[in-house]
Amino acid sequence: MDFAAVIWPFLCTVLAGATTAIGGAFAVSGKKPTAKTLSIGMGFSAGMLIYLSFAEVVPDSVSYFEKEALGENSIWTAVGILIIACALVALIGRLLPCRDIHHEHAQQHTVCEASTIYKTGIAAMAAIALHNATEGIAVFLMVLNNPTLGLPLIFSIAMHNIPCGVAIAIPIYAATDDRKRAVLMSLKCGLFTPLGAALAVLAVNLILSNFVLGIIMAVVGGVMVATAAFELYPASKKYERGGHTSLSAALGGVALMALLLAVSG
DSSP, X not given: OOHHHHHHHHHHHHHHHHHHHHHHHHHTSSSOOOHHHHHHHHHHHHHHHHHHIIIIIHHHHHHHHHHTTOTTXXXXXXXXXXXXXXHHHHHHHHHSOOOOOOOSSXXXXXXXXXXXXXXXXXXHHXXXXXXXXXXXHHHHHHHHHOGGGHHHHHHHHHHHHHHHHHHHHHHHHHHHOOHHHHHHHHHHHHTHHHXXXXXXXXXXXXXXXXXXXXXXXXXXXXXXXXXXXIIIHHHHHHTOOSTTHHHHHHHHHHHHHHHHHHHHO
């Protein structure tokens, strides 16, 4: 592959991924998140991941399987892999020990609470990072074939990367009281997009099959669903202070992601 030909597609993935840090910076620009803010932020994040998984990631997986002539079995293959991935993530989450996070201020969360919040933020980061990596593959290949798509794709990805950055930064900032760490975590997550592009370079040379891509997308969908169902939404319920804050926030996340995908599509 010509080196000059990959510079612009790769740069597009870097710029698109970096927009996640914008969301992170926005999330830490105000006061420390309260319990209600945490409940809303995590519920919102859960809704976003659920919708993104079933509206974008899983259909992409089915599409790849259909290209392998699996026919009616395409959707069942994708859903089956998603369920297995979801169950494995849930099991791993149960087995992993919590990380202790200490606070300098007496009125902040206890170590146990901070550890739970931090773990939730890391889970969200991992799920979004996996999605960003697969997105990087797609963006790189599309811009490689049609360079004029670069700027529109950067804009469309930024539309949903910024809220994803918020979803990562809020729990990290709440647990650590460290603005810089929260923004850096968001940025690191975004940089999985150019990592995906790097994998795409290998994929072009190694001829990555549609069947393998279908499996990857289904696994990513399972990770996102598990993170939303077993980490983010339960954490949102935990910090709920009466009413239906968690459910309302989750529905709001679904609605916003649906709107952003519709606009960027």
